[in-house]
Amino acid sequence: MKNIKLDATDRKILELLQKNSNITNAQLAKEIGLSPAPTLERVNKLENAGVIKSYHAVIDPASVGLGVSTFVMVSLKGHNKDNINKFNKAIHDIEEIVECHHITGAGDFVLKIVCSDIAAYQQLMLDKVSNIDVVDGLQSMVILSTFKDSKVLPLPNN
Amino acid sequence: MKNIKLDATDRKILELLQKNSNITNAQLAKEIGLSPAPTLERVNKLENAGVIKSYHAVIDPASVGLGVSTFVMVSLKGHNKDNINKFNKAIHDIEEIVECHHITGAGDFVLKIVCSDIAAYQQLMLDKVSNIDVVDGLQSMVILSTFKDSKVLPLPNN
DNA sequence: ATCTTTAACCAAATTATATTTGGCTACAAA
DNA sequence: TTTGTAGCCAAATATAATTTGGTTAAAGAT
Known part of the structure; x- marks a missing residue:
């Protein structure tokens, strides 16, 4: 797992995906103020660097x-x-x-x-x-x- | 939140989505042995019934x-x-x-x-x-x- | 100072996936 | 037996992800 430097935009992405990982890339892009392409690029980078580890559904016990x-x-x-x-x-x-x-x-x-x-x-x-x-x-x-x-x-x- | 009856297929869906919620509907369908349409229908039903509460990314602290x-x-x-x-x-x-x-x-x-x-x-x-x-x-x-x-x-x- | 490289971005095209539709089957209630 | 319903499928459509090609701006090199 690489050591990655996060800027404010990355942190916003992480916050939003922790809150709701089913958000569309287009919507995510909109909320962080970028277009879809670089947004996706950032998400992929965060996944590959091991910052984002996994995605899960939460069920009601x-x-x-x-x-x-x-x-x-x-x-x-x-x-x-x-x-x-x-x-x-x-x-x-x-x-x-x-x-x-x-x-x-x-x-x-x-x-x-x-x-x-x-x-x-x-x-x-x-x-x-x-x-x-x-x-x-x-x-x-x-x-x-x-x-x-x-x-x-x-x-x-x- | 309705009281919903779960069959073995529903439980398999829940297990797979808990493990990895980024699986595609097509792949999920394949793993549970149904076509994409009824698979999606079941997922939607589980979400609407409140069985699946939310989806989240997990990050490495x-x-x-x-x-x-x-x-x-x-x-x-x-x-x-x-x-x-x-x-x-x-x-x-x-x-x-x-x-x-x-x-x-x-x-x-x-x-x-x-x-x-x-x-x-x-x-x-x-x-x-x-x-x-x-x-x-x-x-x-x-x-x-x-x-x-x-x-x-x-x-x-x- | 000016060139060069690189990283980050955008718009638009393409590809992949989700979602809807219409119809079939089997089972259960009337 | 009939009628309704739930669950399924294949295929069409709609939506979203992803790629592509090109632009800009900043950093380091000459």
Whole structure:
């Protein structure tokens, strides 16, 4: 991934595509004040440089029967490279675990988990997560509601 | 938002669009085994029903100078509706706070925060977050690395 | 100072893709 | 049995992406 210098126009493009990636190139061009050709050129450059990583649809969990989301703090039995790798491998194939971050502070990892209901969640935790042998402790926080979930990062001006 | 019944084809569409929303309708049609016309019809139906909420580009934080991401556990001074509303309002305009979830367990809220560096993070926390008058305690967890960040929810089969 | 190169841009042509149309089939309700 | 409806397809059309060729302006070289 190259190191690319972004100008104000690039940042505007990034902001707009984070907000809504289904905007047409023509509309995007209009909003940033350029014609379609150089607009597309800039978008391609941002993609090739790895600044834009990917494009995704976001679906409403409830409408597909996913009623429970949680954050889980995980502590490992010994916070060493080997155990971290084992843990990483173990969680990778559990599709209900949609995020896994290695953190400083109280625990070692924080997971985000999504599943149908509390029963399914309990089963997942008992059968799969707490069974991972390097896992020491787990602390679940059930999401009651989400007040903010912005897909737009706060781009610095330089 | 209507209650829509999803069949296996709809779920396949949702999976593919979550994975990569820039796929062409023709390619999507091919992968689900239908022609473009009914494929598009299904996508439109999913959008109109609110199952597909939005489309977004994902950018690489590091490549735009965003080097620090954290989770923050927040406790409020009294967990009542009024204070929750005040908190909600206060965090809404802080663009570095990209997520805010109301949770059960140890704290009252968990935030996800993204900013340039530790100095900027400290300033943000001191100047803006800890200043919110309903905030009682804060506990930061800095993300060292992210092992998994799937944009694809685990769709139940019915 | 003047040349040369390069990057960024535009308008317009072309290519690719989305979208609409009309009609067919199969299943379900009347 | 009939009638309506949902879901599908192929093909026509409309829209959008992409390419092309050429212009301008700024930076570095002579």
